[in-house]
Amino acid sequence: MSTGALIALIVVAALVILGLLVLVAKRNASATQQKICGGCRRVMLPVWTKCLFCGWSPVAKLQFILGPMANQVLALSEERWNAVARYGEAMIAVGAAADALPALEEAYWESARQSPAYREWLERTGTSAPAPAPAAALR
Numbered sequence: 001m002s003t004g005a006l007i008a009l010i011v012v013a014a015l016v017i018l019g020l021l022v023l024v025a026k027r028n029a030s031a032t033q034q035k036i037c038g039g040c041r042r043v044m045l046p047v048w049t050k051c052l053f054c055g056w057s058p059v060a061k062l063q064f065i066l067g068p069m070a071n072q073v074l075a076l077s078e079e080r081w082n083a084v085a086r087y088g089e090a091m092i093a094v095g096a097a098a099d100a101l102p103a104l105e106e107a108y109w110e111s112a113r114q115s116p117a118y119r120e121w122l123e124r125t126g127t128s129a130p131a132p133a134p135a136a137a138l139r
C-alpha cells in the first residue's frame with residue numbers, strides 16, 4: 001500500500017469519526033431535553049430543581065388515576081400554601097408569630113414567583129428587584 005493511499009485512508013477515517021461525534025453532540029443538545037424556566041424563560045440545566053436566575057420552580061401536581069378523584073389534577077403548591085397558613089395561624093394563637101414569619105415569607109415569595117401577574121409586572125417594569133416583603137410590613 002502506498003503512502004498516499006494510507007494517508008487518504010486515515011483522513012477518511014478521521015472525517016467519519018468527526019461526523020459521528022458531531023451527530024452525537026447534536027442529539028444530546030436537542031431542544032426537547034432543555035428545561036425552560038417558567039419565570040424568566042431562560043434555559044435551565046436538567047439538574048436544577050429551581051431556576052438559579054430568578055428562583056422559579058415548577059409546580060408539583062398530583063394526578064389521580066383511580067378512585068373518586070380519577071382524572072383530576074391537584075396543584076400541591078396550593079395544598080402547601082394552606083398548610084403554611086394553618087401553621088402561621090397556630091403560631092399566632094400560641095403567641096409565637098415571629099417564629100412563623102420566615103416560613104410565611106418564603107411561601108409568599110414562592111407563590112408570587114408562580115403568579116403570572118407577578119412575572120408580567122417584573123417584565124413590564126424591567127426590574128429584577130423584588131417587591132417589598134410582607135414580613136417587613138408586619139414588623
Ligand SMILES: [Zn+2]
Pocket residue numbers: 037038039040041042051052053054055056
Ligand atoms: Zn428563571
